[in-house]
Amino acid sequence: MKMEGNRFKSLFHLGRVVYLFICCFHLLLSLSFAQEVLDRIVAVVGDQIILESELRMQLDLYVNQMGIEFKSETQKSQLEKEILEQMINDKFLLIAAQKDTIIEVTSKEVEEAVKDQLKKVKSEFSEEAFKAQLEAEGLTESELKKKYREQIKNQMMIDRLVASKLSKVSVSTREVKDFYETYKDSIPDQPEAVKLSHILLQIKPSQEAMDSLKRKAEMVLELAKKGEDFTQLASSYSDDPTGREGGDLGFFRKGDMIPKFEEAAFALNTGEISNVVETKFGYHIIKVEEKKDDMVHARHILILIRPSKKDSLGVEELADNLYHQLLEGEDFGELAKKFSTDEESKKLGGELGWYPVAQMSPEFKEGVKDLKIDEMSPPLKSQFGVHILKILDRREQKKLTLGDDWDAIKDMVRRKKTNELVAKWVEKMRQDTYVEIRL
Known part of the structure; x- marks a missing residue:
């Protein structure tokens, strides 16, 4: 009984039913985390793959969301395996949703959801911090929306597929009572x-602050025009994380950067330095190192607009x-x-x-x-x-009881039954699909 209780507790802490993505669309965090990981494939599902960066991103987001502190590497490894299994199940359900001709998600629905999600993300940053984070990750707002679009559409398709199959899940009074008696020692407390x-x-930032920052950018530009080493100037003055690498942005194409920035960069010849370029992120000074076909290799110095x-x-x-x-x-x-x-x-x-x-x-x-x-x-x-x-x-933190928390416990039973039904459903799909775990 104790082993079964622990299994439920683990399942409960994973939060929602198996078919759901680990939902935390704080993509600004997730993208920067993914960039730090040297990618490798950790799972293959049919002709689709799951990357290590994706797994670590989901693990990191879940740990932050739930406030988990690992007491050992074994505990971390176990949660990582559970999350990977959940991601594999998500892949199966997405494949099934894409094949189901009844499941439909309209572009309008996706766009409205993207708009709402972007609004939520922006509300968690100051305007300056949001702009700086995008800049640090080499993203434009339109590119961020594109990434949301894919995630949100996939999630909506999975939700609708599961809803269409499991709409008749019911929970009886006896099931609620039996569940409570079985798991009452394992049901997590209601948190404080x-x-x-x-x-x-x-x-x-006030206009006065912006004017002061622009004067600083013009001073740095003057030093660059006089022949001071651009790499050293970037290291000394740039507010962008690339300053540590002398402002090096590597090669990029049109459409990779925000319009004002790339317009200035592509107008320069090799070795030329731009005037101060103002974007929503701040004041840039750009130097083109090399041009190759439709690409430009540039360095830049960013004086961030901030209060x-x-x-x-x-x-x-x-x-x-x-x-x-x-x-x-x-x-x-x-x-x-x-x-x-x-x-x-x-x-x-x-x-x-x-x-x-x-x-x-x-x-x-x-x-x-x-x-x-x-x-x-x-x-x-x-x-x-x-x-x-x-x-x-x-x-206050307290134990859940049938008398006070009937609806909450009934919802746990519904989630558990849904988990079990979806797990059986996914298991059938797995029998006909190649799966390889490389974790």
Whole structure:
């Protein structure tokens, strides 16, 4: 019984049913992680492959999402194998969905989902951090959308395929009671969670800051034009990660870079240096090292557009002022609607919903740990800006019981039954398809 309980606990912590992708479309994180891995094939499914970078990306995202800290390499290796199995199952289901003539996902549906997802991702970065991350990964926003498109379309096809096959999964009262009696020692506790509202004040660069940064770029350009070594200038002044390699971007084609940048680069002859080129990321100075067919090999220096200390202090002063207004009785929701730069939550008076405390960023976790319901935190800084948090409600960590948590336990039974049905379904497909695991 104990072994069966542990098996369920592992299955439960993988979160959702087998057929779902490990959903975390924080592609900005996932792409940068993938670039660090020397790729090799870890699994072959029919004529499709799974790369090590894809596996590590999913593992990394899942670990971050769930707040997991590995106690041993064995534990990490076991989770890696479980995630790879899930990815293999996803491949089978995607192949089946692509062959099923009834399953349809329209371009309009995909575009709407891509738009929503991009909006969510942007809300987790300041504008400057989002631009810098894209630049660091050599992506344009349109390229990011393209990558989302493929992931989201695949996910929607799998979801619809499974929904069409498993819509009749039912759960009886007896099944819920039997499940609870079997697994009650293994069912994870309901985690400590808080229901939050916040006022977010993003720190944006002022025109004064932008003018100062442009003057810096023009100063660096002057040094380059006078003959100073471009590689050394990039190493000393560039805010781009490529600065460590002397600004080297390697070869690229038209369409690989944002339009303003590539227009300037392709207009240069070998050895020439551009004037200051302004893009949404900042101010660039470009040097063409070589031209080959339809490709250009270039270096660049980026002076990133970012707020000055003065800009930061101005936002911090506003946050302090709002905090004191709140202490004097001003309505939190009204101030959130008026001042918050989080476009989604401000419509709801700053409400963010429920968050497990264990999965919060360190600054948020510290900010809420001693707050009682209806209390507010002093202003605190994160990568997104300056926040004022308000606790709307709290849930302490507790064991789930049939009396208090019937619906939650019933949903676990439904997920378990769905898991088992899909596993049998996938197993049938595996018998007719070549699968090789190289992990």
